[in-house]
Structure formats: structure tokens, C-alpha cells
Amino acid sequence: EAGVAQSPRYKIIEKRQSVAFWCNPISGHATLYWYQQILGQGPKLLIQFQNNGVVDDSQLPKDRFSAERLKGVDSTLKIQPAKLEDSAVYLCASSPGLAERFRETQYFGPGTRLLVL
Amino acid sequence: AQSVTQLDSQVPVFEEAPVELRCNYSSSVSVYLFWYVQYPNQGLQLLLKYLSGSTLVKGINGFEAEFNKSQTSFHLRKPSVHISDTAEYFCAVSDPMNRDDKIIFGKGTRLHILP
Secondary structure, eight states: OOOOEEEOSEEEEOTTOOEEEEEEOOTTOOEEEEEEEOTTSOOEEEEEEETTEEEEOTTSOTTTEEEEOGGGSOEEEEESSOOGGGOEEEEEEEEOOOSSTTTSOOEEOOOEEEEEO | OOOEEOSOSEEEEETTSOEEEOOEEOOOSSOEEEEEEEOTTSOEEEEEEEOSSOSEEEOGGGOEEEEETTTTEEEEEESSOOGGGOEEEEEEEEOTTOTTOOOEEOOOEEEEEEO
8 A cells, every 4th residue: 555645855945935745645545634843843733634625724824834635635735935934844644534533543654854045 | 732741852772671752741631642653754653542441552563652641641662672763753642522622742752772
């Protein structure tokens, strides 16, 4: 079974530029999560999708971050414009979506490491 | 809101020695508790989780953790570590009774295995 795929693996941009990350969850997984992991900290949930609907985006900085999950499969996370403090690893995870929130095991991708100069 | 504290940022231990990684969470009537491992340049992988039932939870790779409600702790243990256990370990908590709940991760504990 293929795992969660993310691309690109690394990205370097200058502040005020835009950037997008892509995630392909495990086949058949209804729930998809995006996390931000700043160096020295644990992952922080940004947004959770159930199929193509948003379950929770309360921690997503909506003035610059956006995410979508068209057709309930792949997802993209965009930052526009980027700030220095956005430098982090962006992790995507998925779960089957059959049980209540956070009860299920989440399967994580390798992450995209973003450096904003 | 829930919070989780990992008391040690780094833990050095000799190969084949036992190890305990500590995790404390803020009190709540109900909790789900998790331990994840992150190997270098990889995503997180679930080691074990506590949802309900037995307070001793066994996970993959020989790890286990004990849920202690009175001490609000969920410490991770392994009786004999291997060099391949070198990684960062994250404790996480969620509150299933809270509709607005988030899953909250600790800052992580880096496990260094010494030869």
C-alpha cells in the first residue's frame, strides 16, 4: 500500500513570494490533515478535511494561508505572501475517516521543508 | 484547552539499556493519548495510543506506555533500546468530549543511543 505522498520535498523562497504544497493521501482515506512543524516544536494542526469539506480550520492563518481538497482526494496548501516565520516543515496526514475525530491512526507523509529568506 | 509537556528535550542512553520518555498532559475528564516517532527526514509514525481500557498500552518496536490518570502522565518505555531507535518522539493528546478539540503535540524528545 502506497503511503502519503507530498511534493516538493524542499522549497526555498523569498519573503512575500507565494508557494504551494501538494499532498496525495492513502487511497480511500476520507480524512486529510495539514500540519505545520516549526523547528524545535511539535506539529500544529492547520486544517482538517473530511472528503472535500473542511472540518476544522481554526488554526489556519487565513489572511495568507489557503487549502483545498478538490474531489476529496489530493490537497494543496498555499501560502501567499510568505513571511519569515512560515519557515517550517509542512506535514500532510490522512486517516480512513470511519471513526470519531482523532481516534483513528493518522498516517503522515515525509513533509515539505520550507525556508523563507 | 488541552496541553502536553514533554519534560526532556533530549535523552541519551546506552544501547541495550532501558529508557523512559516522560509525558504529562493537562487534566481532563477524558483523553486520547498518543506517542509518535519521527525518524530523520521522515514524517511521523504512530507508536501506540490510549483510547480507553487497559492503562498499559503496548506498541510497535517493543515500546509500551502507561496511562496514569492520577498523575496525568503517559510515559513511554522500552526495556532495551537499539541504535535504530534514534529518533524524535512526540507525545500528543486530544479530548474526545470537546467538539472543538484539537490534537496537541508536545515539543518532542530526541533520543540519542550511545554505542
